[in-house]
Amino acid sequence: MKSLAELAAIKARMQDKVAIREGSGNIRVVVGMATCGIAAGARPVLSAFVEAVNAADLVDKVTVTQTGCIGICQYEPVVEIFEDGKDKVTYVKMTAEKAKRVVHEHLKNGMVVEEFTIGNK
Amino acid sequence: MKELSLNILDITQNSVTAGATLIEIALVEEDGVLTLTITDNGCGMSRETLKTVTDPFYTTRTTRKVGMGIPLLQLAAEQTGGTLQITSVAAADDPLQHGTVVRATFDTRHIDMTPVGDMVATIETLLQGHPEIDYVFTHKTSDFTVEMDTRQMRAVLGDVALNAPDVLIWVRGYLSEQYEHLPE
Incomplete structure (x- = not known):
């Protein structure tokens, strides 16, 4: 059974990492989590981003956050990607599967997945 | 909403917006009645605001003039013959004991009962x-x-954030285990 004591081990592991992380994340993934987003399936999309970013070892570079209604409810789940010095990229009608591709192709390798962006709808 | 757990996620955002520092989510199923209670210590609402929250044309959001969170929860409850009740004390009225309680009841045997779904997620x-x-x-x-209480987690974690990836993975395991280890 999992116990609270295991969190102490996580804490010990984390303390080594904290110093490296500060100030180095420059990509923000923002998932719309208002009523419209949630009803359209944003929860698994958010989970997929969190998991895939972690699995791809991008945690130091990429921050996954939640926001309210972005204002284009018919395109939910909507995910916006902000990166210093680049235009915002808006992905629409996202799924967990699409999220994994975005992490791999866009966040990891720097290639925007054009077919999922709002310009393509 | 396909799952009550999604309504719960949505309604809890209201507590976040209200500036709550503690949010309690309780689901209790007894004799075919599920009672959902979401209690927060946020800024609360005035009597006037409270009257309007089940109106879909009331919302705190600024991107559009429709707010469906509470009406959707009300629908999910009432379509089973259940109820939705919201009580609130505004911080302006009581600076020490303010907050909001959203309580919904559901007849779990009703054909229109929405499944609770993935509370872990x-x-x-x-x-x-x-x-x-x-x-x-x-x-x-x-x-x-x-059961889970993040105050106990925080006591062990110190300044490690609750959304550190390893902590989230632990939370998933901790809750899933409790759901899976059902007595025979």
Whole structure:
């Protein structure tokens, strides 16, 4: 059974990492989590981003956050990607599967997945 | 909403917006009645605001003039013959004991009962988005009890954030185990 004591081990592991992380994340993934987003399936999309970013070892570079209604409810789940010095990229009608591709192709390798962006709808 | 857990995720965002530092989510199933209670210590609402919250044309959002969160929860409850009740004390009226309680009841045997769904994912999502808030979660039925209190977690974690990836993975395991280890 999992116990609270295991969190102490996580804490010990984390303390080594904290110093490296500060100030180095420059990509923000923002998932719309208002009523419209949630009803359209944003929860698994958010989970997929969190998991895939972690699995791809991008945690130091990429921050996954939640926001309210972005204002284009018919395109939910909507995910916006902000990166210093680049235009915002808006992905629409996202799924967990699409999220994994975005992490791999866009966040990891720097290639925007054009077919999922709002310009393509 | 396909799952009540999604309504719960949605409604809890209101507590976040209200500036709550502690949010309690309780699901209790007894004799075919599920009672959902979401209690927060946020800024609360005035009597006037409270009257308007079940109106879909009332919302705190600024991107459009429709707010469907509470009406959708009300629908989910009332379509089973259940009820929705909201009580609130505004911080302006009582600076020490303010906050909001949303309570919904459901007839779980009704054909239009929405399944509770994946509460583990909802709790994980709340912690991921708002790790600065404390959450107390309980889900009790005659078959099992699932419990989590982030204040206990924080006591061990110190300044490690609740949304650190390893912590979220632990939370998923901790809750899933409690759901899976049902007595025969």
